Amino acid sequence: MTDQKTARPLLPRLLLTGALSAVLVAGSALPAQALDVPPRPSEGAVQDQADLLSTQEEADLNRLIGQKNKDNEYIRAAVLTVNDTQGESIEDYSRKVATDWGVGDDGRNNGVLVVADMGERELRIEVADGAREVLSDGDAESIMKDELQPGFKNEHYAEAFTDTLTEVYDQANPQAAAEREARSTTIMGVIFGLVGLGAVVGGFLAWRRSRRTKKIREQADREIEQFQREHPEESITEGMRRAYHRYRQQNPEAPGLNATPGKAKDKDGVEREIQYAPTFQSWLPLYVMYPSLYSGASHASSSSGSSYGGGASSSFGGGGGFSGGGASGSF
Numbered sequence: 001m002t003d004q005k006t007a008r009p010l011l012p013r014l015l016l017t018g019a020l021s022a023v024l025v026a027g028s029a030l031p032a033q034a035l036d037v038p039p040r041p042s043e044g045a046v047q048d049q050a051d052l053l054s055t056q057e058e059a060d061l062n063r064l065i066g067q068k069n070k071d072n073e074y075i076r077a078a079v080l081t082v083n084d085t086q087g088e089s090i091e092d093y094s095r096k097v098a099t100d101w102g103v104g105d106d107g108r109n110n111g112v113l114v115v116a117d118m119g120e121r122e123l124r125i126e127v128a129d130g131a132r133e134v135l136s137d138g139d140a141e142s143i144m145k146d147e148l149q150p151g152f153k154n155e156h157y158a159e160a161f162t163d164t165l166t167e168v169y170d171q172a173n174p175q176a177a178a179e180r181e182a183r184s185t186t187i188m189g190v191i192f193g194l195v196g197l198g199a200v201v202g203g204f205l206a207w208r209r210s211r212r213t214k215k216i217r218e219q220a221d222r223e224i225e226q227f228q229r230e231h232p233e234e235s236i237t238e239g240m241r242r243a244y245h246r247y248r249q250q251n252p253e254a255p256g257l258n259a260t261p262g263k264a265k266d267k268d269g270v271e272r273e274i275q276y277a278p279t280f281q282s283w284l285p286l287y288v289m290y291p292s293l294y295s296g297a298s299h300a301s302s303s304s305g306s307s308y309g310g311g312a313s314s315s316f317g318g319g320g321g322f323s324g325g326g327a328s329g330s331f
Contacts, residue, residue: 077315114165150239162292224236
């Protein structure tokens, strides 16, 4: 009698235990939550979810990317700012977003995605496999350390993206890659690596351009040093120095007498003529007043009727090949 009274309550307990076990097993079998990828920009190539940029700054970046895409077929770049990466590492998050967005051209895998995570204060330059042929991981690391990280540490976000994108595009072409390769290779290595007359000519042209670039940079540094000696009360930031280096590289000589000055819109959307500045002292007040016009970045023609453009200027062409190349940093 006692055994029957003791045994009866076991059945509900067993049923309850079985039901709980089934729930736990079913819960463990559920797939992990998929990454909520931010929407691809509907216009341009900048998705500023962290709200770091003004409307004009975002438009300026889009113009820069659009113009660089027209001038350089080897890279297609985009920008993303977020407040968190949903528990993913900055590397995995950037790779998944870049793949989902299709950054780069289909079949060429030439995409680059620049990502800023404000929550963890992390940065990433994600480079697709095809783009790595002209922009190595070492190149991306240098751009990260020299351009992106310093700008974010100083909270100069628009300038950081402008400098980073300019360097990405300017370095990512076969000629620039050849120059860097030549600088890092010994004379004997260059001799053994040259095959045929075409390679010899290409190596010579790369050396000559590298030498010319070095001379222009040295002259710019001398002008800056002279200005600082004559005006010790003026503070010249590293950002100003880099901007003048880029400006002088793009404007090494005075335009001809009959040349028509270029035009571009300033940060307020006002169209202005871009004046030639022969020295650092004449360039500095122009840069202080209109930094976006005199930072050495390329400007699309204001008559195009678009802040970004289409066709060849698009950064989204179904690209892929994001296997982990690039560089990461923090601020």
